[in-house]
Amino acid sequence: MPWRAEAGLFAGPYRVWLSEIMLQQTTVTAVIPYFERFVSRFPSVQALAAAPLEDVLSSWAGLGYYARARNLHACAQAVAALGDFPRDLEGLKALPGIGVYTAAAIGAIAFGLPVVPVDGNVERVASRLFAIETPLPAAKPAIRDAADRLGADPDASARPSDFAQALFDLGATICTPTSPACGLCPWMADCTGRKAGIAASLPRKAPKRVRPIRHGVHFWLRDADNGVLLRRRPPTGLLGGMTELPGTPWREAPWPAEEALAHAPAEADWRPAGQVRHGFTHFELILDLFAARIPVIEAEGFVRPIASLDDAALASVMRKCVRMVLGGTPDGPAAG
Numbered sequence: 001m002p003w004r005a006e007a008g009l010f011a012g013p014y015r016v017w018l019s020e021i022m023l024q025q026t027t028v029t030a031v032i033p034y035f036e037r038f039v040s041r042f043p044s045v046q047a048l049a050a051a052p053l054e055d056v057l058s059s060w061a062g063l064g065y066y067a068r069a070r071n072l073h074a075c076a077q078a079v080a081a082l083g084d085f086p087r088d089l090e091g092l093k094a095l096p097g098i099g100v101y102t103a104a105a106i107g108a109i110a111f112g113l114p115v116v117p118v119d120g121n122v123e124r125v126a127s128r129l130f131a132i133e134t135p136l137p138a139a140k141p142a143i144r145d146a147a148d149r150l151g152a153d154p155d156a157s158a159r160p161s162d163f164a165q166a167l168f169d170l171g172a173t174i175c176t177p178t179s180p181a182c183g184l185c186p187w188m189a190d191c192t193g194r195k196a197g198i199a200a201s202l203p204r205k206a207p208k209r210v211r212p213i214r215h216g217v218h219f220w221l222r223d224a225d226n227g228v229l230l231r232r233r234p235p236t237g238l239l240g241g242m243t244e245l246p247g248t249p250w251r252e253a254p255w256p257a258e259e260a261l262a263h264a265p266a267e268a269d270w271r272p273a274g275q276v277r278h279g280f281t282h283f284e285l286i287l288d289l290f291a292a293r294i295p296v297i298e299a300e301g302f303v304r305p306i307a308s309l310d311d312a313a314l315a316s317v318m319r320k321c322v323r324m325v326l327g328g329t330p331d332g333p334a335a336g
Contacts, residue, residue: 001028002036010161013085013110014045020105021072021097025065025281028172034063048073049080057241057313064316066239071097087111108164116151117164118144121171126150127203128175128193135204143203213284217260218247218318220273220291220325223303229265230312231301238280242315245322246301250285260288265299268292274324278317285317291325 003019005011018038022031038059042048048056053073060069074096079085085106086092092103107113116122123139126132126146132139147167150156156163174181180199182188193199221229228245235241246265248255261270273291277284297303304312309322 002032002039004165010110010112013106015039016106016110017045017075017085017098017102018072020102021068022063024068024102026063030063034060045076045079045085048076053241054313057243058311061242061313062316062319066242066315068097070235070241085110087113089113089115105164108160110161112161114151114157114160116147116156116160116167118147119168119171121169121175122147122167123203124177125167125171125175125187128180128199129187129191131192131196131198132202133198133204135206137206139203211279211282211284212252213286214250214252215254215286215288216248216250217255217263217288217290218245218321219264219270220245220289220321221265221268221297221299222291222293222306223297224293224295226306227297227303228306228309229297229299229301230304239315239317241313242318243313244315244318245289246299247287254286255288261290264290264292265301266292266294266297268294274328276317276320276324278320287317287321289321289324 001019003011003015019031019035022035022038041059042051042056051073053070056073057066057069060066060072063069075098078095086095087107089103089107092098092106093100098106101117101119104113104115104117105119108115108117118126118140123136123143126143127139129150130142130146132142132146134142150167151160151163170185174185178200182191182194182199185191188194191199193202219229223229230243231246233239233242233244246263248260248263264270270290270292273289276287276289278287279285306326314322
């Protein structure tokens with residue numbers, strides 16, 4: 001992984017922090033190419049702090065959970081103002097977008113502080129090792145206590161950076177969510193969950209709620225010069241600050257065409273252009289698309305050439321909309 005240091009050495013706090021923010025709700029495989037492009041474009045926290053927010057959002061587009069990108073930029077500016085990252089947990093937690101886990105990860109991995117960061121992998125290892133059967137999230141305090149007990153071992157406390165990363169790797173590669181490779185685990189003999197025959201079922205989770213469905217309509221308005229009308233979402237809230245096609249609010253009830261077209265950005269011969277589905281954490285979104293072409297666009301928002309849409313700060317759901325209009329499928333060719 002490109003953010004890792006060689007064994008026995010500490011990784012720089014900028015790369016540790018950036019990787020931890022990117023890895024929230026996102027897999028390692030998905031993050032690696034984004035991380036490499038991001039550090040190439042913003043090689044230091046000072047470079048990131050000096051960049052326009054639009055550039056940061058554009059580089060983040062596709063990773064989702066866009067509040068992370070806004071907090072990332074604000075945090076970089078705070079760190080640049082301080083001169084460097086704080087080297088203590090309280091100082092780290094005071095920075096924008098850094099909570100208890102991220103502060104512990106930076107503290108342990110970058111600065112060698114004697115703390116165990118508890119991510120999903122560590123939750124799984126600890127719950128199995130100590131047979132913690134309480135469902136998540138109620139089990140979190142017990143798992144935190146178990147992780148602290150592991151970190152108090154003299155070997156772990158002597159090398160907190162290596163220990164934290166070893167725990168991550170143990171959960172990611174051996175103590176996996178399904179079919180854990182117990183025969184390869186260095187803690188096999190001590191694992192209470194394995195002895196009880198319940199390791200694979202831990203950690204237990206409370207039943208998931210069914211996600212509600214919301215509906216919206218968005219409009220692809222194209223001009224004679226192959227420009228398309230876009231607008232910026234409000235700076236806070238869901239997808240805050242990102243670029244989108246103009247459209248209706250998202251609501252529980254579907255939008256009849258006549259009602260939806262009242263939100264169209266211009267008078268035009270609007271035609272159906274497909275439908276896109278996209279899953280957010282707390283709801284499922286269904287978007288109907290309408291497309292039209294007029295000689296000149298005079299509407300609220302801004303016009304961007306279609307050929308440059310790949311570089312726009314479009315959220316994943318809007319990139320699906322672009323692909324649907326241009327390729328007839330959400331997974332069709334990219335813009336341009």
